[in-house]
Amino acid sequence: MAEPLLAVRGLTKRFGGLVATDGVDLDVAEGETLAIIGPNGAGKTTLIGQLSGDLAPDAGTIRFAGEDVTGLPGPTRSRRGLARSFQITSIFPEFTALDNVALSVQAHAGHSFRFWTPARAERALREPARATLEQVGLGDRADVLAGTLAHGEQRQLEVAMALATRPRLLLLDEPVAGMGADESQRMVHLLRALRGRHTIVLVEHDMDVVFALADRISVMVYGRVIASGAPEVIRANAEVRRAYLGEEISA
Amino acid sequence: MLFLMAAGLTLVFGIMNLVNLAHGSLYMVGAYLATAAFNWTGSFVVAVVWALAATLVVGMLVEVIALRTLYERDHLDQVLATFGLILFFNEAVAIVWGRAALFTTVPRALSGHIQLLPGIRYPAYRAVIILVGLAVALLLYVVVTHTRLGMLIRAGASNRTMVAALGVNIRLLYTVVFGFGAALAALGGLMAGPIYAVLPGMGEEILIQVFVVIVIGGIGSIRGALAGAVVVGMVDTLGRAFLKPTLSSVIGPSAADNAGPALASMLIYILMAAVLFFRPQGLFPAVRG
Amino acid sequence: MRSRARALTLVAGLLGLGLVPVVAALANQPFYLDLFRRIMIFAIAAVGLDLILGFGGMVSFGHAAYLGIGAYAVAIPAFYGIESGLVQWTLAMALSGLAALAIGAVSLRTSGVSFIMITLAFAQMLYYLGISINAWGADDGMRLARRSQFGGVVDLTNGYVFYYVVLGVLVALLALGHRLVHARFGVVIRAAKSNEPRMRAIGFSTFRYKLAAFVIAGAVGGLAGALLTNQTEYLTPSYMHWTRSGDIMVMVILGGMGTLYGPVLGAVVFLLLEDILSAWTVHWQVVLGPLLVLVVLYARRGLWSLLPGAIARDG
Numbered sequence: 001m002a003e004p005l006l007a008v009r010g011l012t013k014r015f016g017g018l019v020a021t022d023g024v025d026l027d028v029a030e031g032e033t034l035a036i037i038g039p040n041g042a043g044k045t046t047l048i049g050q051l052s053g054d055l056a057p058d059a060g061t062i063r064f065a066g067e068d069v070t071g072l073p074g075p076t077r078s079r080r081g082l083a084r085s086f087q088i089t090s091i092f093p094e095f096t097a098l099d100n101v102a103l104s105v106q107a108h109a110g111h112s113f114r115f116w117t118p119a120r121a122e123r124a125l126r127e128p129a130r131a132t133l134e135q136v137g138l139g140d141r142a143d144v145l146a147g148t149l150a151h152g153e154q155r156q157l158e159v160a161m162a163l164a165t166r167p168r169l170l171l172l173d174e175p176v177a178g179m180g181a182d183e184s185q186r187m188v189h190l191l192r193a194l195r196g197r198h199t200i201v202l203v204e205h206d207m208d209v210v211f212a213l214a215d216r217i218s219v220m221v222y223g224r225v226i227a228s229g230a231p232e233v234i235r236a237n238a239e240v241r242r243a244y245l246g247e248e249i250s251a
Numbered sequence: 252m253l254f255l256m257a258a259g260l261t262l263v264f265g266i267m268n269l270v271n272l273a274h275g276s277l278y279m280v281g282a283y284l285a286t287a288a289f290n291w292t293g294s295f296v297v298a299v300v301w302a303l304a305a306t307l308v309v310g311m312l313v314e315v316i317a318l319r320t321l322y323e324r325d326h327l328d329q330v331l332a333t334f335g336l337i338l339f340f341n342e343a344v345a346i347v348w349g350r351a352a353l354f355t356t357v358p359r360a361l362s363g364h365i366q367l368l369p370g371i372r373y374p375a376y377r378a379v380i381i382l383v384g385l386a387v388a389l390l391l392y393v394v395v396t397h398t399r400l401g402m403l404i405r406a407g408a409s410n411r412t413m414v415a416a417l418g419v420n421i422r423l424l425y426t427v428v429f430g431f432g433a434a435l436a437a438l439g440g441l442m443a444g445p446i447y448a449v450l451p452g453m454g455e456e457i458l459i460q461v462f463v464v465i466v467i468g469g470i471g472s473i474r475g476a477l478a479g480a481v482v483v484g485m486v487d488t489l490g491r492a493f494l495k496p497t498l499s500s501v502i503g504p505s506a507a508d509n510a511g512p513a514l515a516s517m518l519i520y521i522l523m524a525a526v527l528f529f530r531p532q533g534l535f536p537a538v539r540g
Numbered sequence: 541m542r543s544r545a546r547a548l549t550l551v552a553g554l555l556g557l558g559l560v561p562v563v564a565a566l567a568n569q570p571f572y573l574d575l576f577r578r579i580m581i582f583a584i585a586a587v588g589l590d591l592i593l594g595f596g597g598m599v600s601f602g603h604a605a606y607l608g609i610g611a612y613a614v615a616i617p618a619f620y621g622i623e624s625g626l627v628q629w630t631l632a633m634a635l636s637g638l639a640a641l642a643i644g645a646v647s648l649r650t651s652g653v654s655f656i657m658i659t660l661a662f663a664q665m666l667y668y669l670g671i672s673i674n675a676w677g678a679d680d681g682m683r684l685a686r687r688s689q690f691g692g693v694v695d696l697t698n699g700y701v702f703y704y705v706v707l708g709v710l711v712a713l714l715a716l717g718h719r720l721v722h723a724r725f726g727v728v729i730r731a732a733k734s735n736e737p738r739m740r741a742i743g744f745s746t747f748r749y750k751l752a753a754f755v756i757a758g759a760v761g762g763l764a765g766a767l768l769t770n771q772t773e774y775l776t777p778s779y780m781h782w783t784r785s786g787d788i789m790v791m792v793i794l795g796g797m798g799t800l801y802g803p804v805l806g807a808v809v810f811l812l813l814e815d816i817l818s819a820w821t822v823h824w825q826v827v828l829g830p831l832l833v834l835v836v837l838y839a840r841r842g843l844w845s846l847l848p849g850a851i852a853r854d855g
Contacts, residue, residue, distance in 0.1 A: 052741060078743035086741070092734045103731055107743035112724040113752065115716075119727045165742055270653050320837055326653055327599045331793060332836040334786045339829030346823050455782065459664045462657035466650075520665040524646045527658065 003066055005030040005199050006051075006169055011060035013046055020046035022223035023060070028169070033191075033200040035210045038220035039243060044203045045087055047220070048173050051201070052084040053077045065168065079108065083167035085158040087174045087203075093147025097138055097157055100146050102129040104164035129164060136160040136190055152183035159190065169199045176206055188212050219243065254384045254480035256439045256457060257464040260432070261476045264465075269318065270326050272333035274436050274461070275454025276340035281306045281437025282449045283344055302441045303434050310433025314426050322425070341451040380442050387435065388477055463523045483519050490518040545847050550801055557707055561700050573699050574771075579811045580706045581767045586791040586803035587713055588760030592753050593789065594798030595721060597733030599656045602643070602663025603788050606636040606758045608670060608780030610765025615682045615775045625688030625696070632766035633759040639666070640758025644751045660782055670777030681776030688770055696770060706767055710804070713760065717800050729753050730798075790832060796842025805843050 006028040013021045020043045028034045036044050049055035051062060053074030062070045069077055092100050102125045106112060109124060119125060133139050136156045141149060146157060155175060162170055175191065176184040184206065191213055194200065204210050210217065211231055218228040221243045227234055234240055260274045285302035292298065317336065321329050439457075447453065460483065468479025557576065564572040585607055592598040610632035617628050647658045687696040696702045720726050732739050732746045739746050769775045778784070787810070795806020817824035 054737070054741075073745070074740045075743050075745045078741060084741055086738075090735060090738045090741075092731050092738065094734055095731065099727075103727065103739075104742045106724060106727070107739075112728045112744070112749065114724040115720045115726075116723055118719075118722040119724045120722065122724075161738075161742060264653065270656070317833055326656065327593075328836050330599065330601065330656055331786075331789065332833045334790075335829045335832030335836065337829070338783075338825045338832065342823050342826040342829065346826065459661055459782070462661050466654055466657055466661070517665055517669060520661055523658070523661060527646050527649055 003063075004028055005065060006201070007063040008051070009061050009063075011047065011050055011062065012058050013043075013050060013055060014058050019223050021050065021057075024220070024223070024225055026218060026225065026228075028199060028201055030168075030199050031196050032215040033195050033202060033213050035202045035204055035214035035217045036220055037204060037207075037210055037217060041222075042220040043223040044220055045173060046223075048084065048087075048171050048201075048203060052082065052171055075107075078165060078167075081166070081168035082171065083162040083165045083169070084171035085162045085173060085175060087177055089151075089154045089158055091146045091154060091157055091161065093145070095146055096143050097133060097146050097149065097153075097160075098126070098129055098142040100157055101132050101160050101164045102126055104161045105129050105132075108165050132160050132164040135163065137186060152179050152186075155179060155183070155187065156190070159187070163194075163198075167198065169201065170194070172200060172202045172204075174203055174205065176204065176209055184209060254388065254464075254477055256436060256461045257468065257476035257480050260436075260461055261465050261468075269322060270329045270333065271318075271432075272330060272458065273313070273336040273340065273454075274432070275456075275458035276337050277306055277310055277433045277436035277454070278440035278443070278457060279344060279449075279451070279454035280309055280340065281440030282443060282453065283348060283440075284437070285441035286449050287348070299441060302437050306437030306440075307430045307434045310436075311426050311430040313433075314429040318429070337455065340454075345451045383438070383442065384480075387438070460519070463519050467523055467526045483522070486522055487519055543847070546801070546844070549847055553804070554707075554711065557710075558704075561703050565700075570699060573703055575811070575815065577699075577703050577706050577771055578768075579807050580710050581764055581771060582788065582791060582811060583804040583807035584706075584710055584713055584767065585761050585764035585788050586795070586807050587710075587717060587800065588757045588764065589788055590792045590797060590800060590803045591717065591720075591729070591760075592750075592757045593792055594796075594800075594803075595726065595733065596729045596750060596753050598648070598750060598754065599789075600647075600659040600754070600757070601656050601782065601785050601789065602659040602661075602666075603757070603761055604782065604784035605643075605663035605666045605780050606640060606761030607765035607768060607784070608666060608777065609636040609639055610762030610767075611769035611775045611779055612670070612765075613762065614688060614766045614769050615684050618684055618686065618688075619682065623686055623689045625690045625694075628688050629763065629766045632762040634762075636762025636765065637755045637759035640755045640761075641751070644754035644758075648747060648750055648754065660785070663780065663785055664782050667777055667780040667782070670780055681774060681778075684769055684773040684775065687773065688766070702770070706771075709763070709767070714800065714804070721800060725749065725752070790835075794835060794839075794842055796844030799842065799844045802842050802844030809843065 004027040006026065008024060008026040011021050011024040011026075012019070022043070024043075024047060026034070036047065038044055046055065050057045053069075053072060053076070057070065060070070061068060064077070064080060064082055067080070069080065069082075072080075092103065095103070099120075102119070105125045105128045106119065130139070130142060133142050136159055138153060138156050138160060141153060146154065149157065155177070159172065159175060162172070172191075176187050179187065188209055191200070191202075195213065200213075202210070202213060214231055216229060217231055217234045218225050219234060219237075219240050220226070226243065227237050227240050256274065256278060260271065264270060281302045284305050285298045288301040289298035313336065317332065321332055440454075443453075443457070464479035464483050465476060466479075467482060468475030468477070557580065560576045561573055564570060585603065589600070589603050592600055613632035613635050614628040617623070617631065622628070643659065643662045647655055647662065650658060687702070690696070694701060694705060696705065721730070728739070728744060728746070728749045732744070732750060736746055765779065768779065791806035791810045792803045793806070794810055795804065796802025814824070814828070817827055
């Protein structure tokens, strides 16, 4: 088997007395979609933070595309092809949707020590940005101020910004958080279309979304991965059911 | 003494998230009020009580009138607004007392020397300052961690609206805390009066040093303020004492005469830069939330 | 510019500035020449500061230090006989840019309150340095024997010529600034102010860009300092005192942060006000202080934004 695109070994992060991630091991093969689920406080966002480079792990390694990236800072990982979207929408509200995505393009289009040409005039930035907006379904909202977009549209913008960096791996932190049924459906459609072309690691609470998209599921509880495998296997796993006591897993 | 100021400032910042540049002004007001009272009544005790009480009131007034709206604003606004206050206080003080420095003397009771160790004499007054500083540190520690008031303050720092919803009068609380911070500054000021000159702008000179202390020690943490004050104080004193002679032997006395004091005053800033480089959050950063 | 009102105001303002010498000559009041030249010099400093403060969100409280360095870069060579303006002014920008590089490299590792305090502390450090060097006048300052010489091409000792040189620098700065703000670099700086974590997540190493902006602002400050010392033909370390930094910040805020042209307006209003108030009373700062507090509390966005103009698409 080819080396997984993302290989995580023994990832550990402590905050004072709390162990947020406790020796996490993960493998993600190229082109697959891995969903990470678990009750609140299981350490999922901390995991994403360490993968994207926002948090430095206390122990463990992360290998991406055959390279040890554990010590690399976030921007460098992004340039290697590791993109993330945020659980709590994190965009540039004073800029238009198109500007937002164009920024992502700009980050990967050479350096930005250019002082003369207006960035808005650079077609090499605007065209791909527009295309990505179309791809996520925001094509006609390009010139709207990002801060005035509806919540669901902002979540779409989040994904667009990650996509525009032409990533090999997408880390999506609760992409449908706070969305209504219709909006969730649209997001699922979008992510479905990305499957295969991009490798996706998806943190989600919404089980419908998880089962609609995931090739494999890993379950995290108290910072550890307690189970990992195909969706049907996870569904049937007794320990997982116990961990989710009180939560609905549609049988 | 640096500790007193640093503690007050970091208290206000850590708990109320307010950057108060005018803290130095309160220090100055305390010094002026104390000096005026002392020169008038000749009694050190009266001067102390008066300065503390009056500055407390001034502090609370300032809080109520000017600072209330600033809590929600971002730090830049706070910096600018309190900068405006500094201008006001500096000028107001000059109007009342003129621009020349006021001098006051150390009270007789404290003006001797004490024997620290055989052969080492230390000015009693400065020893008292250190003791007062330690006492305040202890007091603060006890209040903040072991009393209801302290608990309220800490709760208010993490979640203002929640505490208010629970029926506690947050505004009053903040006013009190601010007043307390002002009193601390005044304490620093009145003790500094006899040693340094009392003049407009004195607050800012020490304020910068207080900043350095806080940055080195870690913002928002009283322990950090203490550690920072100690470190800065030591580096400064030792630096001034030893730098010139050391330089003398390297580059010759007259050059050292020039460069010595210059470098000495730069020492604490270099120290700060070094700390920042290796540990940007300071030596003992407060853990928030 | 997206708004006719603002464009007109800008043009009118610049024209007005251009006509001041004419008016001053006609009314035989050379004082106005001095005043407005001083205003423009501080406007230059304010615009530089706006780049990092208004556009970049970096609250640098130590900007006066760069003016000081620029000023010394003119006065000290002059003291030793080097009077070429080209050398002095280039030195001014280079040295202040270097200082900004050093200070920024350390300070930018922090943010928020720490950043404010640190930039303030470093600037004050330079001030103390200036005071303690006896050879260069210590706290009495230095006199400038002659204004910077430009080999007969431009004669700065002529007040009118000097005025137009300053105006020229200001206009050039505004033009360059306008391009910069809309180019890739400017976009990065503005976006970093808006949401830095996001910037890093999409792949920008924001530190280097912020540092570059910091250096540019410092160099502009240095140029302003060089101009200032030519203006006053005198120089004291008090140019670097932190209250001067505060003054420049006030000009930026008063005029409008992040608007590029606002700080010019801010400088005009602030210095005119200072001039008028100090004619009333020596203690004019008693009024200025509370006034400043009021402005911060209630007129936060500055004067420039009072002019009607589309805010939206410019970001």
